[in-house]
Amino acid sequence: MSDPIRHISFDLDGTLINSFAIMQEAWEAATEKLRINCGFAEYRRYVGLPFPRILELLGLSNFEMELNELYFAHTRRLYDRIDQIDGASGLLDWCREQGFGTSIITSKPRANSELIIERIGFSVDALVCGDDLTRGKPDPMAARIVCEQTGATPAEMLYVGDMIFDFQFALNAGMRFVMLAPDGGAPLPRNLLNHVDRIGTLAAVRDHVG
Structure with missing residues (x-):
């Protein structure tokens, strides 16, 4: 029992x-700034895993430092739009x-x-x-x-x-x-x-x- x-x-x-709309906006802004061709649909498949692991699965580990800073800074700025x-x-x-x-x-x-x-x-x-x-x-x-x-x-x-x-x-x-x-x-x-x-x-x- x-x-x-x-x-x-x-x-x-x-x-x-x-939070997915905010995550999408932040991901697209970060990847556009870094000129990375990786849409949010690909990223979303792995949401829930640690961020470094997601980047590894997407083949983006070389951009980890830049993406970590840009993506999470963007989501922090928009936190008041999350319900x-x-x-x-x-x-x-x-x-x-x-x-x-x-x-x-x-x-x-x-x-x-x-x-x-x-x-x-x-x-x-x-x-x-x-x-x-x-x-x-x-x-x-x-x-x-x-x-x-x-x-x-x-x-x-x-x-x-x-x-x-x-x-x-x-x-x-x-x-x-x-x-x-x-x-x-x-x-x-x-x-x-x-x-x-x-x-x-x-x-x-x-x-x-x-």
């Missing part, structure tokens, strides 16, 4: 916040009222994440960001940090994300997982044998914790 869920952890981009996903604040409030621990685990830099979280008003027990880690998703390092900070165990945790890398991360960490997939969500690999629970709205997370 599974341990009862005591802690609910969330991805940030595409799960708690609507929460419908129901995000309400779900976090409900988690607190019901006694669940909460956390956000994101590949975003801490400076960007804290600006957004503070402006929107999210309140969680732990925040782990990409630059807090030497090994990002799907490595389970971030989950171990949350466990150390909150006293939860992976078997007691549910992770909510929107990408296949979020699922791989939860699987590697030993957490349960549910994918936020409005309109079907991100496609999953055809050879994936594991069942992935999908929900269309954040409010449906409540059904997964009883």
Whole structure:
């Protein structure tokens, strides 16, 4: 029998916040300035992985320093245009009222994440960001940090994300997982044998914790 869920952890981009339009604007501005031919659709396929790993997969590691500075500086300038996903604040409030621990685990830099979280008003027990880690998703390092900070165990945790890398991360960490997939969500690999629970709205997370 599974341990009862005591802690609910969330991805940030595409799960708690609507940020892809800002990410696209920042990516296109950065690549245009550097005269790099790589569209946002290619970049978006890997969102959720650490930024250096995304650039490696795109063959852009030689531009890592310049892209890191241009891209994240641009998104910081536009942070006040980022809104929460419908129901995000309400779900976090409900988690607190019901006694669940909460956390956000994101590949975003801490400076960007804290600006957004503070402006929107999210309140969680732990925040782990990409630059807090030497090994990002799907490595389970971030989950171990949350466990150390909150006293939860992976078997007691549910992770909510929107990408296949979020699922791989939860699987590697030993957490349960549910994918936020409005309109079907991100496609999953055809050879994936594991069942992935999908929900269309954040409010449906409540059904997964009883």
